Amino acid sequence: MRRGWFLPTMAILGFVFLYAPIISLVVFSFNESKLVTVWSGFSTKWYGELFADPQMLGAAWLSLRIAAVSATIALVLGTLCAIALVRFRRFRGRTVLSGMVSAPLVMPDVITGLSLLLLFVGMESILGWPAGRGMLTIILAHSTFCMAYVCVVVQSRLADFDMSLEEAAMDLGATPARVFFDITLPIIAPALVSGWLLGFTLSLDDLVIASFVSGPGSSTLPMVIFSKVKLGVSPDVNALATIIIGIVALGVFAATIFQLRSRPKKARA
Amino acid sequence: MSSFDIDNPAPPRRRPWTGIERAFAAVGLSGRALVIAAPAIWLTVFFLVPLAVVFGISLATKQFGKPPYSDLLTTEDGTVQLTLHLSNYVRLFTDSLYVAAYLNSIKIAFISTIFALLIGFPMAYFIARSSDRWRNILLMLVILPFWTSFLLRVYALTGFMRGNGVINQILGVFHIPPLVMMQTDFAVYVGIVYTYLPFMILPLFTNLVKLDGALLEASADLGGRPMRTFFSITLPLSMPGVIAGSMLVFIPAIGEFVIPSLLGGPETLMIGRVLWDEFFTNTNWPRAAAVAIAMLVVVVVPIMLLQKAQDAVQDTARAK
Known part of the structure; x- marks a missing residue:
């Protein structure tokens, strides 16, 4: 097929659309003026202000802890779920399990948030646990929707897994658990890493669900950002966004290079 | 064994x-x-x-x-x-606020999905047909925004579209009077397309990259014009990707809260926002719960469509 001008033009416009707002956000984080959109000179003062804001720092620390714990719980449960769905072809309730784990992926956040809050309130009045709402309830909520993402990532890795490796290990007398830890786990490790990172970022990013299930005194970073942004533009949010975008860009960039480097080796093997 | x-x-x-x-x-x-x-x-x-x-x-x-x-x-x-009360559901059907919010959410989600498809399809097609090296770089560029904070991307748009924002400053250079974009439905459309575009592109790409080039060549050899080839071969074969991508935009857009409340105006009625206000402002938990159940009913059919389309995308990916 002839290469026309249409596709490249559309693609370039599309990427400009995706990146122009992010780039302008980064540029204006170094702006002197409080007016985020009028350039008045280079300055890093908003970064200084960001790191002197105890509310922001406290919320960031809380969010990081919640994200780390949630991503870890989600990693374990999501991996188990992926193994069950890919390896155990037939078992009772397979359809239900597969539906339950993929539904949170598309469930509107407001429904997830409301339903978990009502569950926690109900559990507290019947069981007395969890007492009040805060970090624990946010972790329980985040683990649940993050495990859905982990499960999808690990499932696709397991689907193109060379079963003969496991069979060889079992033929040589390894127990199922040993096969799992010595063969399966190292091979699916890249999927586990990206699943954990995905869970971590999603938890760090969630505003709606956390707003429902958090209690007084446990405001996560997105909740603080949201209340600031609602009042208008604040340059320190630009500074924070620049830091987050920088870390993510470095990470994704490194991962892509790593993948490109490791590909030729795989092709030869 | x-x-x-x-x-x-x-x-x-x-x-x-x-x-x-x-x-x-x-x-x-x-x-x-x-x-x-x-x-x-x-x-x-x-x-x-x-x-x-x-x-x-x-x-x-x-x-x-x-x-x-x-x-x-x-x-x-x-x-x-x-004791069961049906009053919450009765209110959903009789109070024009709720009916309007549901209809408006469906309308906004639908129009945004169409625009995401129109922008995302050429991008996905271009990425699928580019050389190996470029393909990885372009894919990375699509995935990168997905990893950065959703909330901060919506915030980035406010800086772009506000009265003295980047777009209006560029227009000002050409002596074009500033446009009012913020706090309109237009801003909500832009916001949804902007934030959910990667969800549209990725399944489309997975589908299009498996497209058999020989079919396109055969069509061209038989005299099919590019448009004809596109509508009778490319598009039908990429239907699973189109449906999966569209549902991945449509379903979360229905219940969207952040975008209408940061970019939309007070009259931008969306059901996610109504639920939020019922719960946080009116503390009417039972009413909020009824709104949620009704929202679930709206998204159940799209979710089933998504499930089917995703299986189809997976199947074509595996067959190759």
Whole structure:
């Protein structure tokens, strides 16, 4: 097929659309003026202000802890779920399990948030646990929707897994658990890493669900950002966004290079 | 699978998990049952039961107290009474606010999905047809925004579209009067397309990259014009990707809260926002629960379509 001008033009416009707002956000984080959109000179003062804001720092620390714990719980449960769905072809309730784990992926956040809050309130009045709402309830909520993402990532890795490796290990007398830890786990490790990172970022990013299930005194970073942004533009949010975008860009960039480097080796093997 | 009997097997190295496995086996739990049970129990408690609770509370009424809703089960003179109120659902159908919010959410989600498809399809097609090296770089560029904060991307748009924002400053250079974009439905469309575009592009790409180039060549050889080839070969073969991508934009857009509340105006009625206000502003939990159940009914068919389309995308990916 002839290469026309249409596709490249559309693609370039599309990427400009995706990146122009992010780039302008980064540029204006170094702006002197409080007016985020009028350039008045280079300055890093908003970064200084960001790191002197105890509310922001406290919320960031809380969010990081919640994200780390949630991503870890989600990693374990999501991996188990992926193994069950890919390896155990037939078992009772397979359809239900597969539906339950993929539904949170598309469930509107407001429904997830409301339903978990009502569950926690109900559990507290019947069981007395969890007492009040805060970090624990946010972790329980985040683990649940993050495990859905982990499960999808690990499932696709397991689907193109060379079963003969496991069979060889079992033929040589390894127990199922040993096969799992010595063969399966190292091979699916890249999927586990990206699943954990995905869970971590999603938890760090969630505003709606956390707003429902958090209690007084446990405001996560997105909740603080949201209340600031609602009042208008604040340059320190630009500074924070620049830091987050920088870390993510470095990470994704490194991962892509790593993948490109490791590909030729795989092709030869 | 076969097993070998070797006269002198090497002594198995002892690892901690051998012990763990024996311990579980001793209480009659197989590894297989545990692998299934752990996620199944978690999801039942934190996904299935909560939805049932929402349904239950949607049949209660608001009352002052803690928790702020009436009990469904009450004991009176030793007999258990079940009281169900349908008033919340009746209100959803009779109060024009709710009906308008539902219709408007569907309209906004639908139009945004169409625009995401129109922008995303050429991008996905271009990426799928570019050389290996470029393909990886372009894919990375699509995935990168997906990893950065959703909330911060919406915030980035406010800086772009506000009265003295980047777009209006560029227009000002050409002496074009500033446009009012913020706090309009237009801003909500832009916001949804902007934030959900990667969800549209990725399934489309997965589908299009498997497209058999020979079919396109055959069509061209037989005299099919590019447009004809596109509409009679490319588009039909990429239908699973189109549906999967569209549903991945449409379903979350229906319940969107952040975008209408940051970019939309006070008159931008969307159901996610209505639910939020019912809950946080009016503290009417039963009404919010009824709104949620009605929203679920709206998204159930799209979710089923998505499931089917995703299976189809997976199948074509595996067949190759």
